[in-house]
Amino acid sequence: MIGPLVVPESVPEWLRPLVKVSGEVDSRTFTRFSPPDDRYTRSAAVLILFGERAEGPDVLLLRRADTLGSHAGQVAFPGGGAEESDGGPVGTALREAEEETGVVPSGVRPIAVLPELYVPVSRFAVTPVLAHWETPSPVHAVDPGETASVARVALADLADPANRFMVRKPGASWKGPAFEVDGLFVWGFTAGLLSVLLGLGGWEREWDPGDVRDLDVALAEYRARVAAGNGRGGTGEE
Secondary structure (H helix, E strand, C coil): CCEECCCHHHCCHHHHHHHHHCCCCCHHHCCCCCCCCCCCCEEEEEEEEEEEECCEEEEEEEEECCCCCCCCCEEECCEEECCHHHCCHHHHHHHHHHHHHCCCHHHEEEEEECCCEEECCCCEEEEEEEEEECCCCCCCCCCCCCEEEEEEEEHHHHHCHHHEEEEECCCCCCEEEEEEECCEEECHHHHHHHHHHHHHCCCCCCCCCCCEEEHHHHHHHHHHHHHCCCCCCCEECC
């Protein structure tokens, strides 16, 4: 099922626009990539978990371990490949979130399922599951060999124009949104999803998409700041 899983009026007012619009979007809202008919893809799901603290709404992100063989040090939503016992993308997203961050599933209310999105670099067909963290639980990096850190990042900080820019890969036609926020550098699939969700949820502030930086240079400058003690460290793409 794609779209709302709950009545929009049953979630906090700040989440209602996102729940309402979830049934009106398709994959093209988020990505220009479509799964090729002649190439193997594997089903996966990510949990986009929205909570709220005294300073306002936030979203749960993690940074992958620097020692991993693929996507090392990258920032992502909790998630991973589907298993038959999951019973669908909601089950996959909740299981992976518990395994990676220790979040207690009973305190999480799935509220909407977004269209399946194709990620060419990994050949995953990823289903984003939106959820409301009704009863927040402590979270942490369950397995340091896989997850370096876990963070609740304020939506207001993500929407802050000072924390947003575009990145491009030298010699390639690709460019996409990026964030440097809360000691994290987020780009690629995760940043693309966050960027669209900020707009759909009505949280976006005017920012400068004309600020386009070479990815390698931006990452090097970011890492230098982290090394100087000005951040926790993390690079992003699910």
